Amino acid sequence: MSALDVSQRKLVAEFSALLQSLRNEKQLLQQRGDDLGSVCAEADQSKSANVVLLHCIIETVTEANDRVKGLGRAQKAAAVHRFNELDQMRRKLDEYKQIAGTDSLTHLPNRRAFDERLALMFEDRCEWEMSALILLDIDHFKRVNDTHGHLAGDKVLTTVASILRVSLKKEVFVARTGGEEFAIVVGGQTSDEVTSICESVRLAIAGSPFRGIKSDIDYGPITISLGFCMVQNAVDAVALYGKADEALYHAKHSGRNRTVDHAAISARNSAQHAHQNTEDRS
Structure with missing residues (x-):
């Protein structure tokens, strides 16, 4: 296997891992939103809820959401970067294949x-x-x-x-x-x-x-x-x-x-x- 093939497989594996990570972060964001919704619903139903405690919970969940969103943006940027690298690799492979299949003298297929x-x-x-x-x-x-x-x-x-x-x-x-x-x-x-x-x-x-x-x-x-x-x-x-x-x-x-x-x-x-x-x- 050539070094080019190894590099291509490595990039594909990294890109797949990033995509899976983004899916996990999306699920986590959905869970955080569900948790925040549950807290708000319980607060509406309970007149004896501690307002200070409620604000702390909301701030904690909101900060967690912000951290997850920031991480998601960073991983999205990394995924786009990897995708561009894969696209460049594909273009190079197409060029190499074209060269490998062309007669150098007549420029016809070999x-x-x-x-x-x-x-x-x-x-x-x-x-x-x-x-x-x-x-x-x-x-x-x-x-x-x-x-x-x-x-x-x-x-x-x-x-x-x-x-x-x-x-x-x-x-x-x-x-x-x-x-x-x-x-x-x-x-x-x-x-x-x-x-x-x-x-x-x-x-x-x-x-x-x-x-x-x-x-x-x-x-x-x-x-x-x-x-x-x-x-x-x-x-x-x-x-x-x-x-x-x-x-x-x-x-x-x-x-x-x-x-x-x-x-x-x-x-x-x-x-x-x-x-x-x-x-x-x-």
């Missing part, structure tokens, strides 16, 4: 954030049924690094990330999952619509210039290969990623700069299997 989103897709299967996972990989990226250096490779990565942001709707989740690979999660789409999204991104990158800012060296042409799988065709997150990755593999090994739907691979395999069975029976 693999950690992607894994969280992927798991979320299967927590509510009905909501994500018409969704897809797209994996894309920059073609011949190693060649860029080897020819122009790693700074050029970084420039290509940041440019691809920028094109993805511009080409896709704001609600579409885009992450850099490692090296030259990116992942896209789209919802509410048919497989044909997902293919159109992939092709739109592919053409946007293929048609974009990739040049050094200072050197003006042309790093291109830069193309990408894409593979995707619909959520409805996978039993869980592991299977979904595996099938999208298989589709990407087919895109890379069938010429690159193209999109492959895993359903097409499955259909082709089924047809080949059926054809083989037919030959075996003949």
Whole structure:
């Protein structure tokens, strides 16, 4: 457990204790008020009540009430202070979580954030049924690094990330999952619509210039290969990623700069299997 987690738990415990203390003081105030009311009622009913004694009792109860009120105000102020500290702690935790889930180069969500989103897709299967996972990989990226250096490779990565942001709707989740690979999660789409999204991104990158800012060296042409799988065709997150990755593999090994739907691979395999069975029976 980190020091930040320990501090947060300590503040929460102290804040809870203060809230309980305030509840106790409220009950005590109510009891003091009841006692004072009882004394006044008895004084009205008894003509022989000692006036001096009665005043002493009233003053004692009133002073006690004032002390309790003062203590309550002090504890209320302390509770507000603790609450503000907790709110600041929450804000810091949100900032740290944002940093932990962001790729430092492209400023896209990183693999950690992607894994969280992927798991979320299967927590509510009905909501994500018409969704897809797209994996894309920059073609011949190693060649860029080897020819122009790693700074050029970084420039290509940041440019691809920028094109993805511009080409896709704001609600579409885009992450850099490692090296030259990116992942896209789209919802509410048919497989044909997902293919159109992939092709739109592919053409946007293929048609974009990739040049050094200072050197003006042309790093291109830069193309990408894409593979995707619909959520409805996978039993869980592991299977979904595996099938999208298989589709990407087919895109890379069938010429690159193209999109492959895993359903097409499955259909082709089924047809080949059926054809083989037919030959075996003949």
